[in-house]
Amino acid sequence: MVKKNFVLGLILAIIFMGCTMLPKKTYKIVKDKNGKDIAVGIIPEKDLLREFPSFSAQYKAFVPDSNAVAYLSHFKKPVKVLVFLGTWCPDSRREVPRFLKALAKAHNPSSIAVKLIAVNRSKIDAENLSKKYKITRVPTFVVFSNQSEVGRIVEYPKVSMEGDFVKILKTIH
Template sequence: MFLNNRIKVFLIALSFTTNSFASVEKQSANKPTMAIGNINSEQLLSTYTDFSQEFEAFSVSEAEMKQVAAWPNTVTIDVFFGSWCHDSVREVPRLLKAVNKQVKVNLIGLDYLKSEPLGRALQAEIKFTPTFIVYLNNKELGRIVERPTGSLVTDIDNLIKTAS
């Protein structure tokens, strides 16, 4: 009798475990694959729901719009990010909305090992995501790693002003 109860408990526990695994597989089957390598903003926002929701929810202030409008047209930003990374989900859409195609942004998706096929992340010594590398006239001004100290626009603006 005691053994039968233990077997019943074991079988019940096993059925819960099996159902849990089945739901995890179902959830992951609905998610898009990891973004690795070059991706444009339209592809990112249309493929990854978390990014598009953050993009829609974020508001750019008038002051930040004026700051971005005043940046030289030779500013470019390389963004090394993970489509799986919560910091990237928060910060990358904010940058895209703030610069509103006024600044050239190169989006480079990384895998869990912070790498991508062309080796740019290794060459740039990327250790954390997202990493925003800001250039003026093809010269690196500085980096914002994981999260800005203020806002992305303010931090980038400070890098540009320091270089001028």
Template sequence: MEEEYNNQEGLINPCSKAQLLSLPEFKESYDLEYSNYVLNDDLIQTLKHPLSTSKITIVLGTWCGDSKLYVPHFLKVLDAAGFKEEHLHLIGVNREKKAARGLIDHLEIDRVPTFIIFQNEKEMGRIVEQPNETFEKDILNILTK
């Protein structure tokens, strides 16, 4: 894997989905993983209402294999549930899981990607690296506990 490391940290700090997809190495895996993820349509319908009042922060590394695999899956769930992009905050980090000026220090990120779900400015729960079951089930568990 050392050949793949090209001394680039990728995107650091807040970014948009468009900025994320502007990176060829991220877009390539994104396109593949997004289309390959099979949604649970019943759970998507159940998620629509509770997600409509949520905000989500995704902390990811554009250099990270797990981010390239799981961020597209998570975003496909959000897209299918009609989640508003303005309620989504994407934050890129370096290999030390840091962003500039301590931007995410308060979030205590150990591994990426980390998907954090908020309601009324309160953290309801998080999915770290990969879902326990599926993203649909894990999000529903967080929003209904």
């Protein structure tokens, strides 16, 4: 009987520990003023592509420029990119998946770190990062090297998403 209670207690402890050790969700899906689901907060790429089919469709359809992908795959200096996006925004639904696809094709996560920050229609996120970085339009890609901002792509690229990103990276010494 004691052995049976011990085993039951052990199983319950393992289940409880497993539940408390699950990663905390860093974003929420909320309804906007039009009743549509939007994300707010820091959202992992896999969740963005799973929860919002328009992002996934654009990601699957896009073929990035091979020269830009080659440059990105060999880029060695560590950079961080904060991507402010609106899941409700047509420009975000077009440009963010293109950016993510170019990075995926480059296979260089050790040098290029990306954080996706979903904002509501008022450009507000749960962490107030949009306010800190003075975000007024989405998508906005803020690129950092050595903790200093080195460039931005705001709303849409001048040439192409991956081409404009490469141009920013070429300014880093």
